[in-house]
Amino acid sequence: MGKLIAVEGLDGAGKNTLVTSLVTGWRARGMSVATLAFPRYGAAVTADIAAEALHGRHGDLASSAYAMAMLFALDRADAAGQIRADIDSHDVVILDRYVASNAAYSAARLGEPISGPAATWVADLEFGRFALPVPNHQVFLGVPTSVAAERARTRAASDATRARDAYERDGDLQTRVDAAYRDLAAAQWFSPWSVTTGEADDPAIEELTAI
Numbered sequence: 378m379g380k381l382i383a384v385e386g387l388d389g390a391g392k393n394t395l396v397t398s399l400v401t402g403w404r405a406r407g408m409s410v411a412t413l414a415f416p417r418y419g420a421a422v423t424a425d426i427a428a429e430a431l432h433g434r435h436g437d438l439a440s441s442a443y444a445m446a447m448l449f450a451l452d453r454a455d456a457a458g459q460i461r462a463d464i465d466s467h468d469v470v471i472l473d474r475y476v477a478s479n480a481a482y483s484a485a486r487l488g489e490p491i492s493g494p495a496a497t498w499v500a501d502l503e504f505g506r507f508a509l510p511v512p513n514h515q516v517f518l519g520v521p522t523s524v525a526a527e528r529a530r531t532r533a534a535s536d537a538t539r540a541r542d543a544y545e546r547d548g549d550l551q552t553r554v555d556a557a558y559r560d561l562a563a564a565q566w567f568s569p570w571s572v573t574t575g576e577a578d579d580p581a582i583e584e585l586t587a588i
């Protein structure tokens with residue numbers, strides 16, 4: 378039975394880069410590692426519709442925090458069997474975004490604390506009704522919001538397929554999401570959390586690399 382680790386953070390924080398580097402390190406040590414990124418663009422229609430909505434399609438769909446969160450949650454519900462099978466057959470399963478993304482973005486959109494109705498609904502829906510596995514560990518890649526925003530902007534400028542979506546263009550939302558993630562980490566929401574800047578010499582990264 379492998380460990381399930383979820384990496385969380387703002388848009389452009391460098392989650393994908395961090396996951397890739399951790400996976401490379403673990404595989405170099407002979408560990409078997411499975412990885413999955415949410416939303417599963419191109420693999421789940423719910424993920425694609427969510428992305429399209431954040432780029433201005435599907436009428437007023439994106440204006441509902443709960444509707445958007447439901448799309449992201451249904452994507453994960455559809456992947457639950459795959460996640461469980463991966464946990465059974467690997468030493469580590471590492472996810473680029475997971476349930477806490479829905480809790481942080483939904484609470485931030487609605488201006489609620491993480492103990493409020495939206496984050497509670499996300500947890501009940503995803504860990505409860507959809508029975509998604511609870512991670513053994515969650516990592517918040519807590520780079521400054523200005524750094525994440527600049528990385529998202531630079532990426533959009535150099536890659537036409539990565540134009541910034543409604544969440545990425547909303548600086549106030551990103552600031553509230555950052556605060557929500559810090560609260561989730563401080564509350565050790567559903568599992569132990571670490572907060573890292575992502576630098577290789579950060580003790581939190583050294584600890585993860587050495588699992």
Ligand SMILES: Nc1ncnc2c1ncn2[C@@H]1O[C@H](COP(=O)(O)OP(=O)(O)OP(=O)(O)O)[C@@H](O)[C@H]1O
Nearest residue numbers: 386387388389390391392393394395528529532575
């Ligand atoms: N430590 C770093 N230093 C400098 N640039 C970085 C670093 N980590 C990531 N980047 C760059 O920042 C951009 C965003 O990185 P990445 O795609 O890993 O972020 P992400 O958190 O997965 O983003 P999103 O959630 O928006 O998909 C990329 O262009 C990447 O090359």
Ligand SMILES: Cc1cn([C@H]2C[C@H](O)[C@@H](COP(=O)(O)O)O2)c(=O)[nH]c1=O
Nearest residue numbers: 388415416449474475478479482544545
């Ligand atoms: C998985 C997931 C994502 N979101 C938000 C976070 C981002 O702003 C967008 C798209 O994700 P990406 O990593 O930038 O491709 O959606 C969310 O609110 N809830 C979720 O579960």
